[in-house]
Amino acid sequence: MDAFYVSCELKRRPELKGQPVAVSADPKGGKGRGVVLSASYEARKFGLRSALPVSQAYALCPSYIWVLPDFPFYEENSKDVMALLTARSPQARTFSIDEAAYPWEGGDPAGAEREGRELQKDVRERFDLPCSIGIGPSLTVAKIASDRAKPGGVVVVPPDSVRSFLASLPTRAIPGIGKVTEEELARVGVATIGQMAELPVERLRKALGAMAPGMSDLARGVVREEPWPDEEGPRSMGAMSTFDTDSSDPKEVREEVDRLARALAESVQRQGRRFRTVTLRVRRSDFQQLQRSRTLPQRTENTETLVRGALQLLDQVLSELAQDIRTPPPSLEEPPPTGPPRSRPARWGIRTVGVSVADLAEGSPSQKSLDRFASD
DNA sequence: TCTGGGGTCCTAGGACCC
DNA sequence: TCTGGGGTCCTAGGACCC
Numbered sequence: 001m002d003a004f005y006v007s008c009e010l011k012r013r014p015e016l017k018g019q020p021v022a023v024s025a026d027p028k029g030g031k032g033r034g035v036v037l038s039a040s041y042e043a044r045k046f047g048l049r050s051a052l053p054v055s056q057a058y059a060l061c062p063s064y065i066w067v068l069p070d071f072p073f074y075e076e077n078s079k080d081v082m083a084l085l086t087a088r089s090p091q092a093r094t095f096s097i098d099e100a101a102y103p104w105e106g107g108d109p110a111g112a113e114r115e116g117r118e119l120q121k122d123v124r125e126r127f128d129l130p131c132s133i134g135i136g137p138s139l140t141v142a143k144i145a146s147d148r149a150k151p152g153g154v155v156v157v158p159p160d161s162v163r164s165f166l167a168s169l170p171t172r173a174i175p176g177i178g179k180v181t182e183e184e185l186a187r188v189g190v191a192t193i194g195q196m197a198e199l200p201v202e203r204l205r206k207a208l209g210a211m212a213p214g215m216s217d218l219a220r221g222v223v224r225e226e227p228w229p230d231e232e233g234p235r236s237m238g239a240m241s242t243f244d245t246d247s248s249d250p251k252e253v254r255e256e257v258d259r260l261a262r263a264l265a266e267s268v269q270r271q272g273r274r275f276r277t278v279t280l281r282v283r284r285s286d287f288q289q290l291q292r293s294r295t296l297p298q299r300t301e302n303t304e305t306l307v308r309g310a311l312q313l314l315d316q317v318l319s320e321l322a323q324d325i326r327t328p329p330p331s332l333e334e335p336p337p338t339g340p341p342r343s344r345p346a347r348w349g350i351r352t353v354g355v356s357v358a359d360l361a362e363g364s365p366s367q368k369s370l371d372r373f374a375s376d
Numbered sequence: 377t378c379t380g381g382g383g384t385c386c387t388a389g390g391a392c393c394c
Numbered sequence: 395t396c397t398g399g400g401g402t403c404c405t406a407g408g409a410c411c412c
Contacts, residue, residue, distance in 0.1 A: 004412090025380075035380055037412090050412080053378045071382095096383085096412050176385090178410050210386065240381055277404090287379070291406060352380080 001081070002130040002151045004098035005038035008077045009067050011128045020064045022048050027058040027066060033242070037069055041151055080127050088119070093229055101142060103228060104135050109158045116154035137162065137223045144173055163221025167194030174218065176211060184208075193219045233273065238356025239264045246285045246349035250318055253350055254311060260355045261310040265303040268357060274299035275357035278306060280313035284321075285349035292316050301363055310355045321348040 001007065005023040010016055020043035025034025032054040039048040039057075046061035057064060078097045085092035089102035104112060116133040123131050134145025136157040144166070149155040157165045166173075171193055172182045184207035190196050196204065197219035205212040217224055239260045247253050257280065268275060279293035292313040296305070324347070 033378090033380085035378090037380080051379080053380095056377060056379090059377085069380095098412070176410065180409060234383075235385095236383070238382070242380065279405095289407080293405065295404060354381085356383090 001078075001098035002132055003038050003040055004078075004129075005069060005074055006040045006043075006067075007129050008074050009070075010040070011077075013067075016065060018042060020046055020048065020061055022057060022064055022066055023069050024057060024066045025054050026068070027054040027064075030055050030058040030062075032058070033244070077127065077129065081123055081129065081131075084119075084122060084126065091228060093231065099143075101139060104137075104142070106137070106159070109135075109156045113154055113156045116156070120152075120154060138218075138226060139229075140175060140218060141165075141223070143175055144169070147173065159223055160221075162223060163197065163219075166219060166221070167192065167197070169193050171196060174215065177215075181207065197221075233271070233360065233362070235360060236356055236358035237264065237268055237271075237273070237275075237360065238279075238354055239267075240281065240352055240354025240356075242283075242352040243350070246351050248347075248349050253318070253353060254314060257310050257314050257353050257355060258307060260353065261307040262303060264355055264357065265301070265306045268306075268360075269301050269303075272363050273360045274301045274363045275306070276300075276359035277357060278309035278313065279356045279358065280310050280317065281352075281354040281356070282314075282317050282350055283352035283354075285351050287351070290317050290320070295359065299359065299361055306355075306357065314353075321350075324348060 006021050009021065009023060019040070021040040022036045022043050023038045024036040026032050034054050036048055036050055036052045036054060036057050038050055039052075043061065043064055046064065048057050048060060048064060054066075074097060078094070082092065082094050082100055085100050085102055092100060092102040094100045112135045116135055120131055120133055123129055130152050132146050132149035132152060133154045134142045134147070134149055134157070135155070136142040136145050137159040141157050141162055145155040145157050169192060170182070171177050171185050171190060172179075174193065177185070185191070185196070188199070188203060188207055190199055190204075190207070196215065199216075201212050201216045204216055208215055214224070241256060241260060243252075243256070247256075276299045277293055277295045279291060282290045284290070294309055294313060296309070
């Protein structure tokens with residue numbers, strides 16, 4: 001989907017069409033905290049894009065129209081579009097809220113393009129939403145093609161054109177290659193996918209690790225057989241939140257973790273799932289992230305187990321943060337303590353806390369009967 | 377210049393087992 | 395007194411995606 005969140009908003013606020021609109025946090029005159037989630041193509045002309053801090057968005061375009069996100073609404077729209085795809089193929093799969101695919105059985109590229117245009121028109125007419133379509137011999141090629149098709153296009157890459165289609169693109173165009181890996185590749189002289197195709201796999205391994213063989217094949221246009229993904233439930237679920245101002249108050253942080261853990265337990269239960277691993281994440285003011293996790297002997301869906309687990313992990317992290325205070329960096333001269341310090345001013349600050357659960361499985365009927373058994 | 381909230385997958389080390 | 399080679403599981407961190 002193209003600029004998906006913004007496109008959903010424009011559906012219900014058509015008067016904003018053609019304007020620089022972004023779904024984002026409140027920029028608060030340049031002092032807001034948070035990022036742009038989705039920017040209209042008009043807003044992109046000013047440099048707005050997703051993940052851009054709102055303070056910078058405001059600096060680039062003070063008059064941009066911001067709309068707070070409404071995820072349930074985007075979820076509804078996503079499901080509508082998905083239903084359309086499923087009607088075309090039972091093998092249709094979603095990969096995120098704004099991406100989906102179904103298998104292309106190969107054959108005539110011109111016919112594929114016609115089918116793509118038809119689908120695109122269908123989505124626009126029924127749901128008033130723009131999308132781009134990529135068609136190719138593997139999911140990865142199709143995804144890269146759809147990126148090149150944006151906005152509003154259809155790009156078909158026949159199997160025998162994969163290598164030439166990719167050759168001139170930057171390595172970053174491959175999903176899975178981000179800023180860091182792009183730099184690693186640049187260090188061995190690889191900037192484009194064409195250059196990647198020229199390098200022996202063993203030299204690529206240094207920059208790409210386990211990804212090297214797959215990426216090398218892709219770059220050389222070798223299409224691997226890949227099993228069509230199964231429909232599976234999520235592997236983990238979580239909830240996180242960022243304080244309006246960084247907190248160094250253990251009580252405030254504990255309350256937030258407690259709240260998140262309860263909300264998470266509820267959504268895990270709503271989905272009929274059970275978990276075995278609890279993870280607590282803390283982002284410090286300096287953006288360094290700490291993560292502590294614990295695996296339980298058995299899966300459970302119990303709220304109190306999740307809450308207790310998260311709070312214990314938090315206590316661990318808090319005491320580690322306190323340790324950091326007691327052993328300060330080779331410091332500026334510390335004023336000698338005069339008398340017993342009543343409350344030592346905290347030197348740490350917490351920006352974000354998050355709780356998540358993993359090792360998920362469906363709550364099995366047999367387990368439920370065991371529970372009943374146990375409570376008898 | 378300042379960086380949200382939801383996820384997936386990979387790496388590396390250590391405990392533990394045979 | 396010094397100890398191989400194989401495996402699994404758990405934990406922490408990090409890159410990446412939308």
